[in-house]
Amino acid sequence: MNFGLRLRVFLAILVGLMVIGTPGFMITEGLTFTDSLYFSIVTVATVGYGDISPVTAGGKILSIFLIVTGVGTFLGVVANATELILSKEEHKMRMEKLNMVIGSFYSEAGTELLRFFVEHDRSVDKIRNALVITSAWTKDQFAAARQHVKDHEFLADIEMIDLNGLRTSLHEKGAFFLRLLENPSIFDHETFTDLLRAFLHLKEELRYRDDISALPETDLGHLSGDLNRAYRLLVIQWVDHMKYLKDHYPYLFSLAARTNPFDRTSSVIITE
DSSP: OOHHHHHHHHHHHHHHHHHHHHHHHHHHHOOOHHHHHHHHHHHHTTOOOSSSOOOSHHHHHHHHHHHHHHHHHHHHHHHHHHHHHHHHHHHHHHHHHHHHHHHHHIIIIIHHHHHHHHHTBTTTHHHHGGGOOOTTOOHHHHHHHHHHHHHOOOOBOTTTSOHHHHHHHHHHHHHHHHHHHTOGGGGGOHHHHHHHHHHHHHHHHHHTOSOGGGOOHHHHHHHHHHHHHHHHHHHHHHHHHHHHHHHHOHHHHHHHHHTOTTOTTOOSSOOO
16 A cells, blocks of 8 residues: 555544544533534644543543544554655655666667667658657647657668668667666666667667578568667657656757757757
8 A cells, every 4th residue: 555545544534533523522521613623633643732621421432532543543644644755755856867867868879779760760751740849849749749659650661771780789789778777766667668678679689690681571570570669669758858858957958959860950050
């Protein structure tokens, strides 16, 4: 049971105790609604200012019930609320570190690989215009672009690709991919983890083939599936990464937008 669910359970129990205690003290002790609610809370919280105390047998029995059942509930609310806040802060820090890892991936390898695949994608014109990301993009535009990418069939033409060159490139980046996988924070991000695994798998597939130039059509079809799976995940993660940069690091977003592999007019040189 997670912190949020436990907190809701304890809060529900605490509210239930207040619902029982408040009218109970009104009946047994003849207190007003405000005094009864106040006495119920200080009893459960074990504050006990001493300004109100039960004088009837029924009031004393009700106080015992609230103390026995309510103290643990009240502490549970406090403890789980504290843990939930700390957990959210910890998750926020982990995600910040993870986004730094993803940024390193695109700086060192991802953008280069994306440009390579885009150049050999027969269907790229179907999504090109949808991925010319600018600083004016809204949250809804990023969401629409991500969905567009998820629905798109990626068709990087394996017969046009220099597989020997790709094999060499992935081999050189293999150690970098493995170092990224060693980061424990990465497993909080399923898409990026799948992306790295897809490229490591493609790297291994290419490594085990001695003569890539003489592969049969059936094997090329298999490699094409591995290649386009990695390409698809690369683009999906790239859209998410661009949104993160726009929201948090405009200066990094500026460079990423000026080197956008989908934008034919992109240029790293600033002319305006």
